[in-house]
Amino acid sequence: MQKFFEPFGLRAISLRFTCSECGVEIITDSITMPIPDYGAEDIGDSYRENDYIAECENCKKNYYIYVSASYGDAYVECDEIWDEEGVEIEEIPDFDEDLLESILGNTSFYDNFNNSISALNELSKINIVDEELSSYHNKLIYSSIITCLETYLSDAFINTVLGKEMHFRKFVETFKEFNSQKFILSELYTKMDRIKDTAKKAMLDVIYHDLPKVNGMYLDTLDVKFPNFGHLQKAIMVRHDIVHRNGKTKEGNIVKIEKKEVAELIKQTSDFVTEVENQIQIL
Numbered sequence: 001m002q003k004f005f006e007p008f009g010l011r012a013i014s015l016r017f018t019c020s021e022c023g024v025e026i027i028t029d030s031i032t033m034p035i036p037d038y039g040a041e042d043i044g045d046s047y048r049e050n051d052y053i054a055e056c057e058n059c060k061k062n063y064y065i066y067v068s069a070s071y072g073d074a075y076v077e078c079d080e081i082w083d084e085e086g087v088e089i090e091e092i093p094d095f096d097e098d099l100l101e102s103i104l105g106n107t108s109f110y111d112n113f114n115n116s117i118s119a120l121n122e123l124s125k126i127n128i129v130d131e132e133l134s135s136y137h138n139k140l141i142y143s144s145i146i147t148c149l150e151t152y153l154s155d156a157f158i159n160t161v162l163g164k165e166m167h168f169r170k171f172v173e174t175f176k177e178f179n180s181q182k183f184i185l186s187e188l189y190t191k192m193d194r195i196k197d198t199a200k201k202a203m204l205d206v207i208y209h210d211l212p213k214v215n216g217m218y219l220d221t222l223d224v225k226f227p228n229f230g231h232l233q234k235a236i237m238v239r240h241d242i243v244h245r246n247g248k249t250k251e252g253n254i255v256k257i258e259k260k261e262v263a264e265l266i267k268q269t270s271d272f273v274t275e276v277e278n279q280i281q282i283l
């Protein structure tokens with residue numbers, strides 16, 4: 001049997017079915033959802049699989065269960081189960097309640113951004129004599145500026161979308177990952193019950209430094225247009241080298257950040273966020 005289900009907002013599933021050998025009911029442990037390859041070009045290439053062996057407690061028959069998920073859908077497969085209708089999928093939801101709560105608590109996202117940025121600005125003025133330490137200091141501040149930008153973009157978006165029904169509806173109707181999902185009419189109420197959670201999870205999962213994607217979301221959902229962000233995208237790449245490549249570029253060159261580059265990034269980020277905020281204010 002092969003049965004499709006909707007993977008969004010799920011940490012794991014558990015199956016309930018009848019043993020085809022002896023008729024006893026089997027309930028599996030929770031089977032963790034695989035994480036699809038979000039970098040894949042299309043849905044077909046994005047499938048990832050987790051497997052699980054269930055054993056009937058009564059007759060000891062083994063069931064080899066495979067759970068596959070793409071970024072559009074998911075299905076569970078098991079050759080030993082013949083009766084697809086008799087299989088119930090119990091969905092175990094997942095989203096980071098704590099993270100969401102902290103984001104929803106941050107309704108003064110613009111003030112918070114400004115406070116953090118001015119603190120970073122003050123820190124950047126400190127003179128450090130040791131050259132190596134000074135360079136390290138600059139890199140830390142540089143990375144933190146990008147983090148402030150990401151925090152602002154996620155908190156402003158999620159709070160604004162959840163704050164008004166019409167924004168929420170627009171988000172659900174335009175979010176790319178939802179476009180590929182279909183469901184049958186009898187699932188309508190279940191889907192409706194779950195739509196808030198599904199959307200929250202989807203918004204939390206977005207990588208907010210992916211500016212082209214985030215720009216599309218802001219535009220489609222809120223009609224907020226990002227100012228030119230080419231220079232910020234370059235800074236995000238530099239931050240990537242600092243954080244993930246231990247301060248070296250792909251080519252192996254050492255990333256060097258001067259004081260004036262930090263000052264420049266602070267200015268660019270502030271200008272960018274202020275322009276976005278001005279548009280959010282009049283929504």
Ligand SMILES: [Zn+2]
Nearest residue numbers: 019022056059
């Ligand atoms: Zn059995």
